[in-house]
Amino acid sequence: MVKNDERVLLTGPTGFIGGRLLRALDEKGYRVRCLVRLSEKLTIRGEPLRRDPEVVYGDLLRPETLSAALEGITTAYYLVHSMGGRTIRETKAFAERDRKAALHFLSAAEAAGVRRIIYLGGLGERSDELSKHLASRNEVADILQSGRVQTTVLRAAVIIGAGGASFEIIRYLAERLPVMICPKWIQTRSQPIAVQDVIAYLIGCLENEATAGLRLDIGGPEILSYADLVRIYCRVRKLKRLLIPVPFLTPRLSAYWINLVTPVPAGIVFPLVEGLKNEAVCRDNRIRDLVPISLTPMEQAICQALAEESMGPGRLPSVQSCFVSWRS
Template sequence: MSERLRVLVTGATGFVGRALTPVLVEAGHEVRAMTRHPETYDGPGDPVAGDVFDRESLDAPLDGVDVAYYLVHSLDAPDFEERDAEAARTFADAAKAAGVRQIVYLGGLGDEDEELSPHLRSRREVEGLLAGTGVPVTVLRAAIVVGHGGISWELTRQLVKNLPAMVVPKWVSTPTQPIALDDVVRYLAGVAGNDAAFGRVFEIGGPDRLTYLEMLKVAARLNSGRSVPILRVPVLTPRLSSYWLALVTDVNVMTGRNLIDSMGTPVVVTDRSIEELVPGEPMSYEEAVRLALEERRSDEDQG
C-alpha cells in the first residue's frame, strides 16, 4: 500500500459496510466505522457515532478523514427519495467542511436513456448531490450484489427455497449483471485515495449477463439441486408483487416494492474501465451463489 489513509465508512453495520471495513483495516488504513449506535458495534475499526440526517453529528466522524464511503439509503421508507436526497446534501456539506479528499459511493446501474425507476433515479440524484459541494466523488454502479445478508440476494434465495413453483411477472426477462459481494468490496477498496478515480463514474459487474429468470433457475439448482417450475403472467404490478414477496419472504414490503420497481430496467455493464484501476477477474454468478450459500450455512452452524 502506497499510502495509509484515514477512512470513514458510513453504514458500517450494513450489508456492504460489514464486508468492506475489515478489508480496509487489513490494508493498513485507519478506519472509523460510523453508526448511530457505536456502543453495540462489534466489528473492526473504531466505532464512531454519526447520523447522516444530523449535520452536527457528522463533524467528529469526518474530522481529518481522507476518504469517506457513503453506503446508506432509505429503501424501506415510503418517502425514500426525499430522505436520501436530504441525507446526501447533509453529508456532502459536512464532508466539504471537514476537507475530505474523496467520497466513494455505491450506486446503481441503468442506462440514462431508459425510464429509470424511483429507486435508480434516487441513486443518480444522490450521486449529483454528493458532488454538489465540490468534494471529488467516485461512483461505482452495480446491479444485484450477491452475498449472504444482501436484500436482493435474500429475495432470490428465499423465493427458490420456499416455493414449490413460482408465478412471475414479465420483468423476469430483463437482463442484469449480478456481482459478488467480494468483488464489490475489492473495487470499493481499490479506488480509495486513487487520484485517477476522483470525479469518475465506474460500472461494475460480474462476467455473466443473465435475466432474472436465469438467476432464479441457477439459484434453485445450487440451493436444492432441483428446478422450480415457473409460470410467467403478463400483468403483476409492483404493488401486488411486493405483497406476494411478503407472503413468502421476510423482506419488508416497501423495500420489496422499490426493488421490484427497478427490475424492468436493464442493468448491465457497458464500460469496464474500472479494470484498469482495479485489475482482477470477477467471480461468476454460480461462484457467487455457492459462496453466499456456504456463508449462510456457516452462520447457521455457529448460531
C-alpha cells in the same frame, strides 16, 4: 502493513456492504472510523478485527453531528440509502431523506477538508425511465459529485451475497416454491455481481487515485435475467422448479407476494422489484482497466453465498461447500 497516512470514514458499517468493507479495510491495514446512527450499535461478526475501529455516533439528517465524524478524514465511503421500511407506505419519503442526507454529508466533508468520497449507487440510465429508487440513487451521485470533494461513484445492479435482499429473495423463493408464478420483470436483463467483487472494487478505488471523480459501472462477467439467477440457484442446489410467466403482476402485487414467501419486508422488496423494469447492464467498462480483478462467475457467487449462510458473514467459504464444480 498499517497505512498510517490513510484515515478512512465508513458510513453504513452495520449494513450488507459496510460490514464486509470494514473487514477488508482492516485486513489492508487502514485506520477506520465508523459513523454509526445514534440508535444503532456496531457489532463485529465473525473473527475479531486486527484493529478495533473508532466509532463515532451521528445522524446524516442532523448536520450538527457530522463534523466530529469527518475531522481528519482523508477518504469517506458513503454507503447509506433509504431503501424502504417495513411497509410500502414507508418508502414514499425515502428520496427526500436521501437528498438531505447527501447534501449534509457533502457540506460537512468540504468543511473538514476530505479529499475523496467513494459512493456505491445503482446501475441505470436516466433515459430508461428509471424507478424512483434508481432515480434517487442517481440524484445522490449528482449531489456528491457537485462539490469540491473528488467523488468516485460506482454503479452496481444486483449484488449477490449472503444477507443481501436480492439473494435472500432468490433463496427463499427457490427453496419454498416448487412452482413459481413469475411477472414479466423476471426476464429483464442485468449484470449481477458477487458481493466480494464489489468489495474489491471499493478497495481498488481507494488505492487508485485515477478513479477519483469518475462515475463507473461495475458488474459481473455474465449478463443474466432474474429468472436466470433463480435457475442457477436451483442448479447449484439440485432443485427442480417450474417458472410460469404471467403478464398481470404489478410491482406492488409482486412485492406483497414476495413478502408472503420470504422474510424480506414489502417496503424493501417494492423498490427492488420496481427497479427490475429497467435493464441494468454495464455500458462503461473502464473499471476493469482501472481496478483489474478476477470477476466471480454467478454460479460461484451463489455457491459462496450459500456457504456463508451457515458460516457467518465475512468468512471465505471452501470450494467443497458447493454442490457443483466451480469453473476455472
